[in-house]
Amino acid sequence: MKRIMLLSLLLLLATAVHGQEKDAAFIRKIYDEALAKGESYEMLRYLTKNIGGRLSGSPQAAAAVEWSRQQMMTYGFDTVYLQPVMVPHWERGEVEKGRIVNSKKYGSMPIEVTALGNSVGTGPKGTLGRLIEVKDFQQLAELGEKTIKGKIVFFNRPMDPRLLDTFSAYSGASNQRGSGPTEAAKYGAIGVIVRSLSSYKDGVVHTGSTNYGLNVPKIPAVAISTADADFLSDLLHDDPELQFYFETHSQMHEDVLSYNVVGEIKGTQFPDEIIVVGGHLDSWDLSEGAHDDGAGCVQSIEVLRLFKALNYRPKRTIRAVMFMNEENGLRGGRKYAELAAENNEKHIAALESDRGGFLPVGFGITGTESQQNKLLGWASLFEPYGLFQFKRGGGGADISPLRTQDVPTIGYLPDSQRYFKYHHTPIDNFEAVNQRELELGAASMAALIYLIDQYGL
Amino acid sequence: MKRIMLLSLLLLLATAVHGQEKDAAFIRKIYDEALAKGESYEMLRYLTKNIGGRLSGSPQAAAAVEWSRQQMMTYGFDTVYLQPVMVPHWERGEVEKGRIVNSKKYGSMPIEVTALGNSVGTGPKGTLGRLIEVKDFQQLAELGEKTIKGKIVFFNRPMDPRLLDTFSAYSGASNQRGSGPTEAAKYGAIGVIVRSLSSYKDGVVHTGSTNYGLNVPKIPAVAISTADADFLSDLLHDDPELQFYFETHSQMHEDVLSYNVVGEIKGTQFPDEIIVVGGHLDSWDLSEGAHDDGAGCVQSIEVLRLFKALNYRPKRTIRAVMFMNEENGLRGGRKYAELAAENNEKHIAALESDRGGFLPVGFGITGTESQQNKLLGWASLFEPYGLFQFKRGGGGADISPLRTQDVPTIGYLPDSQRYFKYHHTPIDNFEAVNQRELELGAASMAALIYLIDQYGL
Incomplete structure (x- = not known):
């Protein structure tokens, strides 16, 4: 009996080994x-x-x-x-324009923007306003309506470069794009600029979808490159009065x-x-x-x-x-x-x-x-x-x-x-x-x- | 005594674990x-x-x-x-030219070439000859002087795409470039063309050094892209009489x-x-x-x-x-x-x-x-x-x-x-x-x- 069990076990093992070899060969x-x-x-x-x-x-x-x-x-x-x-x-429309205006240092200068997917356009008149830079929604809430109303909110929290899994870094920053426009609109913002969700500092703009919440005004939203985001942030530091203009023609059909x-x-x-x-x-x-x-x-x-x-x-x-x-x-x-x-x-x-x-x-x-x-x-x-x-x-x-x-x-x-x-x-x-x-x-x-x-x- | 040994062992283990944690933290x-x-x-x-x-x-x-x-x-x-x-x-010189000539199908057509590092140049007269395509040195030896003398040897063994370690694939093909000119010269070849050592089929030429052996004539040698190598091989199959011309001005100072x-x-x-x-x-x-x-x-x-x-x-x-x-x-x-x-x-x-x-x-x-x-x-x-x-x-x-x-x-x-x-x-x-x-x-x-x-x- 013991011998039969041992033999069966050996047979099973041999089959398993054979299976592994067969699989390895096919792979x-x-x-x-x-x-x-x-x-x-x-x-x-x-x-x-x-x-x-x-x-x-x-x-x-x-x-x-x-x-x-x-x-x-x-x-x-x-x-x-x-x-x-x-x-x-959803369609982006033909024209997208972005521009720093009234900068003490540069006067007016173009900045590449791209509309976030699903976002409403500004239409031909564009959106013009002062900028409020924030890193997250808590900071936004702390600033509140008195600071934000009538302004453009600039979400500028980078993806964490130290994370080996860049999808984790993306998850840690992507609510700015997905919910930023809705969160900003709650406090009366007239538009949103989002730092591109990129692991790199360069001049490339990254689009991606935003999702408007119910019962909140849909405000236009664009992304700028990480290099421009850093540039704009530095500029704002010395010159908080500067304004930003952007024009988009995106619309949902x-x-x-x-x-x-x-x-x-x-x-x-x-x-x-x-x-x-x-x-x-x-x-x-x-x-x-x-x-x-x-x-x-x-x-x-x-x-x-x-x-x-x-x-x-x-x-x-x-x-x-x-x-x-x-x-x-x-x-x-x-x-x-x-x-x-x-x-x-x-x-x-x-x-x-x-x-x-x-x-x-x-x-x-x-x-x-x-x-x-x-x-x-x-x-x-x-x-x-x-x-x-x-x-x-x-x-x-x-x-x-x-x-x-x-x-x-x-x-x-x-x-x-x-x-x-x-x-x-x-x-x-x-x-x-x-x-x-x-x-x-x-x-x-x-x-x-x-x-x-x-x-x- | 046993207790002391046990304690020492635990202490050692604790030190090792602490060491690992310290190393992990610093890394x-x-x-x-x-x-x-x-x-x-x-x-x-x-x-x-x-x-x-x-x-x-x-x-x-x-x-x-x-x-x-x-x-x-x-x-x-x-x-x-x-x-x-x-x-x-070693210097490449300014001009490198390659050309298929006397092709039944295309007449004369340019092919990009690049001199192998350390190779001698053809000088302004260039090298012109019929082509003998081989895959390895054994085939070269089998063909021997009677077939090869006065011709250009075309080494065309690809890197094996199935190898996961592409350096192994490189090692399996690189003797064509390193020793090909010397091996071909032993049988009286007047020049060498080597298929670029690439894992990809594309139009990019890859240089790299060749090493001339002692007591063998130094013959000029060039690489062509993998795409051109396949093209040339197909062409030769139907038209073995076609000729190749190349001109290089490389020299060792x-x-x-x-x-x-x-x-x-x-x-x-x-x-x-x-x-x-x-x-x-x-x-x-x-x-x-x-x-x-x-x-x-x-x-x-x-x-x-x-x-x-x-x-x-x-x-x-x-x-x-x-x-x-x-x-x-x-x-x-x-x-x-x-x-x-x-x-x-x-x-x-x-x-x-x-x-x-x-x-x-x-x-x-x-x-x-x-x-x-x-x-x-x-x-x-x-x-x-x-x-x-x-x-x-x-x-x-x-x-x-x-x-x-x-x-x-x-x-x-x-x-x-x-x-x-x-x-x-x-x-x-x-x-x-x-x-x-x-x-x-x-x-x-x-x-x-x-x-x-x-x-x-």
């Missing part, structure tokens, strides 16, 4: 294909160079929908379809019809169990949306293409999803989860790539402890490829609505050091993406999807 | 200073933008020597001095006097024990030498500056060394080791940064097993900063001559994915270096030097 094939014959980079070239910026509701967003549909059809995925979704349609784009390979054994891998197809208008999030889209398509190229028939159904409207509404992500619930779909995992096409370092997972442990247990398979960071907690904006259905969500983690140089700027273009880093990301995502397909979560 | 300070107030990036800006490419023997190399001397003086290091060394003085630049902070407890941290100051002429190796130089200076900024007085003597002539002679590295032996200096470790200013991932060490174990034992202190790769084996070209004195050599390992896009090209410029990556590298190097200073190797 090696995935990386080889992605690095030697990958197509993510050429897909990204098309999406960024031939289509370009693709804000929700724009003709370019529609072009991106059609391109990704055709691309996935060309690759011969089993099913490719669109999920209709109504999205906000009626919602328009757009789409999530879905491509899938049907599972051979458990076709009803769905694994999602996705990114968001929309981007800001200023940029080509290369890192944010063209990279995540082409990597997701590439995951399925890699499986087909390697003749891998998944046990479960694998879906590449291009979500629409992450940037200024998250309507696509919400719609996807809504339809999943309506159709009683069983999602066993969702993976999002929305942190740029940089060097892969790991994955983070939100789910039960056992789901987390399963992911963490696979870490050693990724070490040969430089991924060492497997974390509890993670996901992505577009897949977050699936959490109400208890779907474990996984965030693909590329290194974050360079992301906030490009994020929401005109320089988030194709040239900012490195081919091998993009390919390694796609391969890493495919390897993880393969493991989930083999063993579930 | 945190190093990273904070480097990320929030680092100066490596501004130093690199000066070296690349105000001085530029600085090939051994050039006026720019002399300027770089004087700049780094002054920079270290300004920082108030205890001693700053020059080590005279005679270096090769007499050796000239140059210098290693050394800056040091004297140790308080063991001033005779020396720890070196360095990079090489020379670069190829085509580029600003930003990643190769301006980054390593400014990081090495920054290590000492960080110690001063944090009021850290090292126990041992820490030396920043800017080596001269790594690219086409290694005279500076050899001279440094020669002087160390002559002066009976006791070097306890040498660290080199010569793999670009990219994201730090770890360190590699060549030394005794106990030295290697000591380094590997510190790995966990670096995990919060994303460094997980601590390896046996490593160093750098300039510090390699110290191995004959049994000095343990350590190579700083940044991620290698992007390096061979820029290596030895006109695009290895300041803009190709990311500030945070450069700073994180300097901090990682300073953290390691701190640990070696505290505990030896």
Whole structure:
């Protein structure tokens, strides 16, 4: 009896070791294909160079929908379809002007501004006023209506450069952009200037969405570069009377019809169990949306293409999803989860790539402890490829609505050091993406999807 | 007695834990200073933008020597001095021309070429001949003199894109450039074209040194881009009769006097024990030498500056060394080791940064097993900063001559994915270096030097 148990144990162990070897070998094939014959980079070239910026509701967003549909059809995925979704349609307008006026030292001088996404424009008369610089909402509250009324509030809290995870630094500063205009309006401000959310001191302006609260006046809001923010702050220190003028023509139109784009390979054994891998197809208008999030889209398509190229028939159904409207509404992500619930779909995992096409370092997972442990247990398979960071907690904006259905969500983690140089700027273009880093990301995502397909979560 | 032993053990353990905490805290300070107030990036800006490419023997190399001397003086290091060394003085010449001729399909068409470093020029008459494409020296030998004599050999073996460590891929292809001209000359070739050593297919030409063997004719040699190499290979397949013409005016002059630049902070407890941290100051002429190796130089200076900024007085003597002539002679590295032996200096470790200013991932060490174990034992202190790769084996070209004195050599390992896009090209410029990556590298190097200073190797 003891001998039989020992033999069974040895057999189990041998099977496990064999499984690990088989997985390691297949993962090696995935990386080889992605690095030697990958197509993510050429897909990204098309999406960024031939289509370009693709804000929700724009003709370019529609072009991106059609391109990704055709691309996935060309690759011969089993099913490719669109999920209709109504999205906000905000437009920046042609002209954006900013100017310091009545400076003792410089008189009048231009400063580049860019309207925050979703913000109202000033119209042709512009907004002119004195500036009140604050670091946070507490300081704003302390100054109160008597100081702020009729003025332009200048939010100037930098991202903390000491944080290794730049997304943490971003989180620590981003409420200035997201809620700053609403908070300032509560005290009677007539406009808002926000220091760009950047890890770098340079002359690049970063847009991004602001969200107006209910029952508070919508006041116009712009971002200026970090270099200009420091310059303006120094100037204000010696010359608090100076004024700022800006003119924007942004406006929110009626919602328009757009789409999530879905491509899938049907599972051979458990076709009803769905694994999602996705990114968001929309981007800001200023940029080509290369890192944010063209990279995540082409990597997701590439995951399925890699499986087909390697003749891998998944046990479960694998879906590449291009979500629409992450940037200024998250309507696509919400719609996807809504339809999943309506159709009683069983999602066993969702993976999002929305942190740029940089060097892969790991994955983070939100789910039960056992789901987390399963992911963490696979870490050693990724070490040969430089991924060492497997974390509890993670996901992505577009897949977050699936959490109400208890779907474990996984965030693909590329290194974050360079992301906030490009994020929401005109320089988030194709040239900012490195081919091998993009390919390694796609391969890493495919390897993880393969493991989930083999063993579930 | 047992109780005393137990108490001693606990005390030891407590001291060790306290030591770890103290080290972790100081390392945190190093990273904070480097990320929030680092100066490596501004130093690199000066070296690349105000001085530029600085090939051994050039006026720019002399300027770089004087700049780094002054920079270290300004920082108030205890001693700053020059080590005279005679270096090769090779010049590219003004004109480089390449051209496909007698192509059935295109007639005559220009192809960008760049002379390999140290190579002889063709002179104004140029070199014209039919092409023999080979992948390696074995194929060359098999073809032999009867096929090769009077022709131009075209070495076209790519770097293997599947290798995660791109330096391994480089090693697998670089003998074509280093020894190709000599090997081809043995069979009577009149010239050599080498496929650029790049991880990418693009239009960028990569120079780099070739080394002529003794008693073999020195034939002119150029590199073409990977995209042109593929194009030319396809063309040759259908049209083996086509010819290639190239004209270069490079020449080797007499050796000239140059210098290693050394800056040091004297140790308080063991001033005779020396720890070196360095990079090489020379670069190829085509580029600003930003990643190769301006980054390593400014990081090495920054290590000492960080110690001063944090009021850290090292126990041992820490030396920043800017080596001269790594690219086409290694005279500076050899001279440094020669002087160390002559002066009976006791070097306890040498660290080199010569793999670009990219994201730090770890360190590699060549030394005794106990030295290697000591380094590997510190790995966990670096995990919060994303460094997980601590390896046996490593160093750098300039510090390699110290191995004959049994000095343990350590190579700083940044991620290698992007390096061979820029290596030895006109695009290895300041803009190709990311500030945070450069700073994180300097901090990682300073953290390691701190640990070696505290505990030896």
